[in-house]
Every structure is written in structure tokens, then in C-alpha cells.
Amino acid sequence: MIELNKSRHQVPSDPLRLMSRVYKFILPTVKTELSRIRQHASIIPDPELRKQALASIQTKEFHCQGGSVYAAANLPQRHVLIPLIVAFQTISDYLDNLCDRSTSMDADDFRLIHQSMLDAVIPDREPADYYALRTEKEDGGYLIGLVNQCRMCIRELPGYSAAQPYLVDLVGLYIDLQVYKHIKPEMREPALLAWRQKHQERAPHLHWNEFAAATGSTLGMFMLFLSACDPDLDEQAASTVHKAYFPHVCGLHIMLDYLIDQAEDRLGGDLNFCSYYESDSETLTRIEMIAASARQDIKLLPVSSFHRMIIEGLLALYLSDPKVGQHMEIKEVSRRLMRRSPLTRLFFWANSRWIRKFL
Incomplete structure (x- = not known):
């Protein structure tokens, strides 16, 4: 029994062990958590809020599945990490739906509803009235319920005080992005360019669209949640985690997301950061650079093999998406990104297709 517990506490360093944990422990728990959240969403009084809450769960379940993989690195704490990651990611997905399909294009409204994400990671702060600036208000306690779920879990993370400043930094950048990319179309690019100029000292080698993409990822936040399970986490270690994930791991995550959504975003009139490249060749070159960086x-981190699997898993997850095969330009870039793939990426590619089809 001692050996079993010891084994479960170790960070998985090979794909077989990682996916074994994902299938046995992670996916079933994510399913349970989302089922509970879906039940609450189904009784939201306002029809538009209910519609967007349910749609965000139905169409973005894989965000929660992917994010919860971090709990595989500390199975004894999965009872804290999975509910925390699922609740936090569900807030992100729900708010993204509210902004994408919004009845408003008010920057103040977008910033206020996203205040919930800051409230979720600052447990002692007084929650805001998130719907005060929009027509739809009656969510039956859905959003504050998700915020409180995050707060309850965070209070069980012994190293959270060291991680919190870095989480607040990433969440703050995420909120800025969501505000600027959802305002009136003619205002979006000027606002994003001005914002990038304000943060020019951060990753100056990245183009403005790549920096913006990096701020849209929740992976750095999830890694900080995982790190906060360690009671000995200090400011230096938390800073290292932050640097290891932002901007490149985070940027790779969202650039791949935008890569496969290009055709869909064109139809919907949504901003897409891959559309700012002049050619497929430039798209490929820049994404390859971000992946290499x-x-x-991640070599800065202990058990860097786990984080290398995260990177290969990202490439596999997005490049195995059915949308890739539907559009020639996306298919070509994806094919070139998958060329000479290591066995680890091919293994995750096969598992990603299996999970989409059968789970």
C-alpha cells in the first residue's frame, strides 16, 4: 500500500503512465464535475444566460479535460485540483461565450463580468455584482457558485500564498485580452496594439498577436494551482513556474486554438490571431518558433519530461481536431507541424482522437 501511494504521488514522466492516470482518474472525475455544473446551468432563470452556459459546457468540455491533466501530476490532491480547474475553466468558457455572442459590446461590462475570475483567485475579496452592466442578470447563482467553488478549493492549497501574485498577473492579462478582443470590431486592433505597447518589455521578440494569444491561455494558471499543492512553494519557485509557462507554452496553446478556428472565425466575424500572418509559411515558422521556445x-522545471508531454499533447490535441481536415490551408500547416513528429506526439494524437470519438 505504501508503494502504491508513493507511485500515485510521483509525477508521470512517460506517456503510458500519464494516459493511464487520465483514463482511470481524470476523465471520470471531470465528467462528474461537469455533470453537476450542467445541472445548475440547466435551471438558470434567464434564457440567454442559460443558453450560453449550457453551450459552453457542451462545446468546450475538452478544455476542462485537457486542463485537468495537471491533476495527474499529483493524484493525492486530485480531489482539490480537478474541481478547481473545472470550475475555473468553466468560468472562462462561459464568459467567452457571453462576450462572443454578446448582446453588448461594452468594455466596462466585459471587464465587470470577468471580475469573477479575479475574485476566484483572491479568496478574501468581496465579490462584485458581475451582471450589473448588462441586460441579462438572473443566473440563479451560477457564476458566483463557480467562483465559490474555486475559492473553497484554493483554501486547501498549502502553498497558495506564494502562487497567488503570479496567478493575479496572468488573470489580469487574460481579462485585458477578453475586454479588448470583444469590443466593437473597428476598435479591437487599435486597443490591442496600444495594450501590447504598454507591455512591450514582456517578451519583446513576440509579435503583438502572439503576445495577445499567450495572455489568453489558462495553462499557466493551472500549473500554478498544481504548484500550490506544495506546502514548501516559495516566491522564487512560483516565479520560475510563471516564467516557464508564460509566454511560450501559453502562446503555443492559443495559437494552435486559433489555427484550427480560422475558417470558423471568418464566418462569425471573430478576431483570429493567426489571420495576421501574411502566409501559411509565416504561420508555420512562427508557431514552430514558439513551440521550440x-x-x-520548461527545462527550468523539475520533472521537465511531464511538461514536455504537455507540449506534445497540445500539438496532438489541436492537430487531431476534425476541423483540421475540413479546410485545405489549415490542413497543410497542420500536416507540416506534424511532420517528423516524435512517438510521444503520435501517441497523444491517437489518444486525442479516441477520446473525442468514444468518451
Whole structure:
């Protein structure tokens, strides 16, 4: 029994062990958590809020599945990490739906509803009235319920005080992005360019669209949640985690997301950061550069093999998406990104297709 517990506490360093944990422990728990959240969403009084809450769960379940993989690195704490990651990611997905399909284009409204994400990671702060600036208000306690779920879990993370400033930094950047990319179309690019100029000292080698993409990822936040399970986490270690994930791991995550959504976003009139490249060749070159930088950055972390699997898993997850095969330009870039893939990425590619089809 001692050996079993010891084994479960170890960070998985090979794909077989990682996916074994994902299938046995992670996916079933994510399913349970989302089922509970879906039940609450189904009784939201306002029809538009209910529609967007249910749609965000139905169409973005894989965000919660992917994010919860971090709990595989500390199975004894999965009872804290999975509910925390699922609740936090569900807030993100729900608010993204509210902004994408919004009845408003008010920057103040977008910032106020996203205040919930800051409230979720600052447990002692007084929650805001998130719907005060929009027509739809009656969510039956859905959003504050998700915020409180995050707060309850965070209070069980012994190293959270060291991680919190870095979480607040990433959440703050995420909120800025969501505000600027959802305002009136003619205002979006000027606002994003001005914002990038304000943060020019951060990753100056990245184009403005790549920096913006990096701020849209929740992976750095999830890694900080995982790190906060360690009672000995200090400011230096938390800073290292932050540097290892932002901007390149985070940027790779969202650039891949935008890569496969290009055709869909064109139809919907949504902003897409891959559309700012002049050619497929430039798209490929820049994403390859970000991926290479991400692989270098994660060497800063203990058990870097786990984080290397995260990177290969990201490439596999997005490039195995059914949308890739529906559009020739996306298919070509994806094919070139998958060329000479290591066995680890091919293994995750096969598992990603299996999970989409059968789970």
C-alpha cells in the first residue's frame, strides 16, 4: 500500500503512465464535475444566460479535460485540483461565450463580468455584482457558485500564498485580452496594439498577436494551482513556474486554438490571431518558433519530461481536431507541424482522437 501511494504521488514522466492516470482518474472525475455544473446551468432563470452556459459546457468540455491533466501530476490532491480547474475553466468558457455572442459590446461590462475570475483567485475579496452592466442578470447563482467553488478549493492549497501574485498577473492579462478582443470590431486592433505597447518589455521578440494569444491561455494558471499543492512553494519557485509557462507554452496553446478556428472565425466575424500572418509559411515558422521556445522554457522545471508531454499533447490535441481536415490551408500547416513528429506526439494524437470519438 505504501508503494502504491508513493507511485500515485510521483509525477508521470512517460506517456503510458500519464494516459493511464487520465483514463482511470481524470476523465471520470471531470465528467462528474461537469455533470453537476450542467445541472445548475440547466435551471438558470434567464434564457440567454442559460443558453450560453449550457453551450459552453457542451462545446468546450475538452478544455476542462485537457486542463485537468495537471491533476495527474499529483493524484493525492486530485480531489482539490480537478474541481478547481473545472470550475475555473468553466468560468472562462462561459464568459467567452457571453462576450462572443454578446448582446453588448461594452468594455466596462466585459471587464465587470470577468471580475469573477479575479475574485476566484483572491479568496478574501468581496465579490462584485458581475451582471450589473448588462441586460441579462438572473443566473440563479451560477457564476458566483463557480467562483465559490474555486475559492473553497484554493483554501486547501498549502502553498497558495506564494502562487497567488503570479496567478493575479496572468488573470489580469487574460481579462485585458477578453475586454479588448470583444469590443466593437473597428476598435479591437487599435486597443490591442496600444495594450501590447504598454507591455512591450514582456517578451519583446513576440509579435503583438502572439503576445495577445499567450495572455489568453489558462495553462499557466493551472500549473500554478498544481504548484500550490506544495506546502514548501516559495516566491522564487512560483516565479520560475510563471516564467516557464508564460509566454511560450501559453502562446503555443492559443495559437494552435486559433489555427484550427480560422475558417470558423471568418464566418462569425471573430478576431483570429493567426489571420495576421501574411502566409501559411509565416504561420508555420512562427508557431514552430514558439513551440521550440516552450520546450526550452520548461527545462527550468523539475520533472521537465511531464511538461514536455504537455507540449506534445497540445500539438496532438489541436492537430487531431476534425476541423483540421475540413479546410485545405489549415490542413497543410497542420500536416507540416506534424511532420517528423516524435512517438510521444503520435501517441497523444491517437489518444486525442479516441477520446473525442468514444468518451
